[in-house]
Every structure is written in C-alpha cells, then in structure tokens.
Amino acid sequence: MPHPDPSRRQFLAFLAASPLAAAEGIDPDWLAALGARAPRREDPLLEVAHRLAAAQDTLPPGAIRSAAEALNVFDFEPVAKARVPVAHWGYLMTGSDDDRTIAANRAGFDRWALRPRRLVDVSTIDMGVTHYGTRYPTPIILNPVGSQKAFHPDGELATARAARARNHLFVLSTVGTTAIEDVIAARGAPAWFQLYHQDDWALTRQVMQRMERAGVPAIVFTVDLLGGSNRETQQREARRDTRTCTKCHLGGEPKPGMTQVSQRDNRRKPNLNGYQALPPIMEKGTPTWEFVDRLRQSTTMKVLLKGIVTREDAELAVAHGIDGLFVSNHGGRAENSLRATVTSLPEVLEGAAGRIPVICDGGFRRGTDAFKALALGATAIGVGRPYIWGLGAFGQEGVEAVLGLLRKELEIVMKQCGTPTLAAITRRHITEA
Ligand SMILES: Cc1cc2nc3c(=O)[nH]c(=O)nc-3n(C[C@H](O)[C@H](O)[C@H](O)COP(=O)(O)O)c2cc1C
Incomplete structure (x- = not known):
C-alpha cells in the first residue's frame, strides 16, 4: 500500500x-x-x-453551459458576469447614484396586470412592425450600447450578425467599437445610428455625412446625458480590476511620434475616427432645441430623440419636426429619477398624440413587459443589458438566444391575450395591478 x-x-x-x-x-x-x-x-x-x-471556467453553480440551455434572459447574466472583466461588468451594470432607477424600471411593469381575452383565433401571430417604410418581424429593437468589444471580442459584429439572423433593428452607438460600415455589412441591411453630439459642430456634421453615405436611414440623438451622470457602481468595480487599462483605453499605445496617449485619441471609437481636420465650430454650452433644429436641418435622415420622459418635451419634439422618440432613462444610468420608463410612457404618448412613433426602453426582460408597453401605445420596445448578457456569455449565439426567448415569450402572451397582431393589442388588454 x-x-x-x-x-x-x-x-x-x-x-x-x-x-x-x-x-x-x-x-x-x-x-x-x-x-x-x-x-x-x-x-x-x-x-x-x-x-x-x-x-471550463469559473461559472457559478447552476449556471447554463450553452445558450440553448437558457430558459429566460436572466440565465445569461451570471455567465456573462463570470466571463466579462470586472471593470467592464461595472460599466454594464451601473446605474446612477445608488442604482435605484434600474430597479424602478423593473418595478414599473408590476404596476400593470394583463386582461387576457379568450376564444380568439391566435393560430397565427404576426408581431411585425414597420419603421419608416422598412418592415421588421418583431417590435424588439437592439438598443445602442457602447463599447461592445468590452464584453466579447466580436463586439458589435456579433450583435449585427444576430440581428441579421433574426431580422431585428440594431441601433449602433456613437461610442461603439465597430465602424458603421462594418456593422451594416454584417447586418446585411441598414442599421440606425445613435448620436452623441461633439463639442465641435464641424465634427458632428462630418459624422452625420458619413452616416448618410453609409445608408443609415435614421439618427437617434441621445439627450438624457447632457448634464452627465454619477455612476458609482462603475467606478467601484473599475477599482477592483487589476489589469492595465491604458493598454486598450485611450487608443492603447501612443500614436507614432507621441510619448503619451492623448485623452482625445479615439482610435477605439471608429465612428469618431478618420475625419478631416476642418476649422472647428465650437458649440456654446450644452445642446438645446436650437441644436435639435440645426441637426434636423442638416440631414435628410430621420431624426429621433432618445431620453424623452415628459409630455412637454414630447410636444416640443413634434413642434421641432422630430420623426420619433425613445422614452428612455438610459437604463437607469442618467439621473436617478426613480421613475420607470413604462410609467413615463403614457404622458409621452399624449404629447406625441399619434403624430410620431414612440419607442420605449428600460428594464424589458420578459415578453409580458413588452406586451404592457405595446398595450399602452408604444410602437416598439428596446433592450439593452439582456442582449449584452447574451453577448458576454456566448457571443452571437447568446444574442440570438436572448432575442429568441423574448420573441417566444411575447408570442405566448399575445396568444394568451387573444391579440394576433400588434394592432390588436390595446389599452383594454391591461389594467392597473
Ligand atoms: C453598457 C451600456 C451602454 C450604453 N450605451 C449607450 C450609448 O452609447 N448610447 C445610448 O443612447 N444609450 C446607451 N445605453 C442605454 C441603452 O440604449 C438603453 O437605453 C438601456 O440599456 C435600456 O435599459 P436596459 O439595459 O434595462 O434594457 C447604454 C446602456 C448600457 C447598459
């Protein structure tokens, strides 16, 4: 022995x-x-x-090992958490202040209950929606999320390929890590572009002209971060990350002939790169409706505003010729308002008065969440974090699986409620809980 x-x-x-x-x-x-x-x-x-x-890796007990195993979108979160670097996870999961608006977005859906109608023929469900002449088979939009290569090496390309496979609308972020031309090629169809304005109007204008050349049909100008936001979770998690962040951030190695990486070096943000050095036209102050008018007049693309949460601003948007709205609080990352976007939605719809489409995002995790917003009158709904959990966990396959689950759940609730099309979903299909 x-x-x-x-x-x-x-x-x-x-x-x-x-x-x-x-x-x-x-x-x-x-x-x-x-x-x-x-x-x-x-x-x-x-x-x-x-x-x-x-x-394979340090997945927590009970975590799914493949995208196909997921029962719902939440199943992707622990896998992505285990696989995404901690500082990037902080960027994904942060809200503002104490993050309570993230929870408020979710709680907003609990204030509504379903009123299902029976004995309607729901053997065929059509959840198609048309945005400015283009038909999509689903109202679920892949919302703009910046820096997707922070979550998976394929970044926005994986998302665009998943959007192509399932035919969803994808909105690319200004601070995406993939160029619009590459996203459109991977998507095999136009994508929308989310705009963060630049301090220099000459640069903003060049960005817009590039989007027009690339065939982008609509620009989504985000207006809910113009005063900045206090993201403590992001900062706290970044402190726990022991890697050398400047290896990737600020463009990585200094440009040839430079000894230091410049704060203005945008090499990792290809949509802000490669423009002519024109004489700058600096903005005075932060954007106001004057900027919106200028933007509107400078392009033939549709212009939407993202981050509108009040009736007054919806009315102003219509008056300023805006083509559509995103009711959004940036996924609880703008001000810590404690107000769910689904709670803001009815007054924005009143302000828009049916004149322009109104998309709602923030906290959508279930088919029933989407159904409630559609019943209140939303044209479509946007998701952020859920598809990034899918991306971080399993790349393109994960994004596709998240979209598939949300669609399956929406289809079931549409059948259960006796609503074979989006048009059939009305305010009478929900009631205050
Ligand atoms: C990591 C992350 C990055 C984001 N980046 C952008 C962005 O670049 N532009 C933008 O308009 N919104 C951005 N958003 C907000 C989303 O478009 C969307 O409003 C929000 O994620 C919806 O909430 P949800 O994450 O609960 O689905 C980002 C959200 C997250 C989580």
Whole structure:
C-alpha cells in the first residue's frame, strides 16, 4: 500500500480552498479527506480534474453551459458576469447614484396586470412592425450600447450578425467599437445610428455625412446625458480590476511620434475616427432645441430623440419636426429619477398624440413587459443589458438566444391575450395591478 504523497495532499488542500471548487459545488472536506488517503488505482483526483475541466471556467453553480440551455434572459447574466472583466461588468451594470432607477424600471411593469381575452383565433401571430417604410418581424429593437468589444471580442459584429439572423433593428452607438460600415455589412441591411453630439459642430456634421453615405436611414440623438451622470457602481468595480487599462483605453499605445496617449485619441471609437481636420465650430454650452433644429436641418435622415420622459418635451419634439422618440432613462444610468420608463410612457404618448412613433426602453426582460408597453401605445420596445448578457456569455449565439426567448415569450402572451397582431393589442388588454 503506497503512503500518502505530501505534494498530492498539498494540491488537494489548495483545491479545497479555491473558489473554483466552491463554485463547482465540490465539498472541501471531501477534498481534504482525499488528500489524507493513499491514492488508489482509480484515483478520485481524476474525477476532480474532469469536473473542473468540464467547468471550463469559473461559472457559478447552476449556471447554463450553452445558450440553448437558457430558459429566460436572466440565465445569461451570471455567465456573462463570470466571463466579462470586472471593470467592464461595472460599466454594464451601473446605474446612477445608488442604482435605484434600474430597479424602478423593473418595478414599473408590476404596476400593470394583463386582461387576457379568450376564444380568439391566435393560430397565427404576426408581431411585425414597420419603421419608416422598412418592415421588421418583431417590435424588439437592439438598443445602442457602447463599447461592445468590452464584453466579447466580436463586439458589435456579433450583435449585427444576430440581428441579421433574426431580422431585428440594431441601433449602433456613437461610442461603439465597430465602424458603421462594418456593422451594416454584417447586418446585411441598414442599421440606425445613435448620436452623441461633439463639442465641435464641424465634427458632428462630418459624422452625420458619413452616416448618410453609409445608408443609415435614421439618427437617434441621445439627450438624457447632457448634464452627465454619477455612476458609482462603475467606478467601484473599475477599482477592483487589476489589469492595465491604458493598454486598450485611450487608443492603447501612443500614436507614432507621441510619448503619451492623448485623452482625445479615439482610435477605439471608429465612428469618431478618420475625419478631416476642418476649422472647428465650437458649440456654446450644452445642446438645446436650437441644436435639435440645426441637426434636423442638416440631414435628410430621420431624426429621433432618445431620453424623452415628459409630455412637454414630447410636444416640443413634434413642434421641432422630430420623426420619433425613445422614452428612455438610459437604463437607469442618467439621473436617478426613480421613475420607470413604462410609467413615463403614457404622458409621452399624449404629447406625441399619434403624430410620431414612440419607442420605449428600460428594464424589458420578459415578453409580458413588452406586451404592457405595446398595450399602452408604444410602437416598439428596446433592450439593452439582456442582449449584452447574451453577448458576454456566448457571443452571437447568446444574442440570438436572448432575442429568441423574448420573441417566444411575447408570442405566448399575445396568444394568451387573444391579440394576433400588434394592432390588436390595446389599452383594454391591461389594467392597473
Ligand atoms: C453598457 C451600456 C451602454 C450604453 N450605451 C449607450 C450609448 O452609447 N448610447 C445610448 O443612447 N444609450 C446607451 N445605453 C442605454 C441603452 O440604449 C438603453 O437605453 C438601456 O440599456 C435600456 O435599459 P436596459 O439595459 O434595462 O434594457 C447604454 C446602456 C448600457 C447598459
């Protein structure tokens, strides 16, 4: 009988103390007892090795191992969390101040209950919607989310390919890590572009002209961050990240001939790159309706505003010739308003008075959430974090699976409520809970 091997015992003690064993649900006492025993021919150490190899990475217990296993969009979150660097996770999950508007967005849906109607033929469901002449088979929009290569190496390309596979509308962010031309090629159809204005109007105008050349049909000007936001979760998580951030951020290595990376170096933001150095036309102050007019007049593309949450601003948007609105609080990342977007939606719809489409985003995680917003009168709904969980967890496959789940859930609730088309979904299909 061979004697217990001290290095084997040491290794098992190390394993017993490691978070990997805990995450895989391997009992540390069992591992310690194993170390004290002499090895047998069929060493349980092999079993440990197999179980750890199968785990591939340190996924928490119960986490899904493939996109196909997911039952709902929440299943992707722990997998993405395990796979996305902690600072980037902080960027994804942060709200503003104490993040309570993120929760408010979710709670807003609980204020509404369904009023399902029976005995309607729902054997065929058509959830198609037309945006400015282009038909999409679903009202679920992939909202603009910046820096998607922070979540998966394929970044926006994976999202665009998933949007192509499932035929969803994708809105590319100004601060995306993929150029609009590459996104449109991967999507195989036009994408919309979300605009953050630049301090220099000459640059903003060049960005707009590039979008026109690329065939972008609509610009979504985001107006809910013009005063900045206080993102504590993001900062806290960034402090826990021990990697050298400047290796990637601020363009990585300094440009040739420079000793330092400049704050204005936008190499990782290809939609803000490669423009002519024209004489600058600096903005005076932060944008107002005067800027909106200028933007509107400078382009033939449709112009939407994202971040409108009041009747008054919806009325002003219509008066200023705006083509559509996103009711949005930036996923709880703008001001910590504590007001759900689905709660703001009715007054924005009143302000718009049916003259322009109104899209709603913020906290949509279930088909029933989408149904409630559609019943209140939204034209379509946008998702942010859920598809990024899919992206961070499994790349394009994950994004596709998230879209598939949301669509399946919406289809079920449409059938259950006796509403075979979006037009059939009315205010009478929901009631205050
Ligand atoms: C990580 C992250 C980055 C975002 N980047 C942008 C952006 O660049 N432009 C923009 O208009 N909105 C941006 N948003 C807001 C989303 O478009 C959307 O309003 C929000 O995510 C919807 O809420 P949800 O995440 O609860 O679905 C971002 C949101 C997140 C979570």
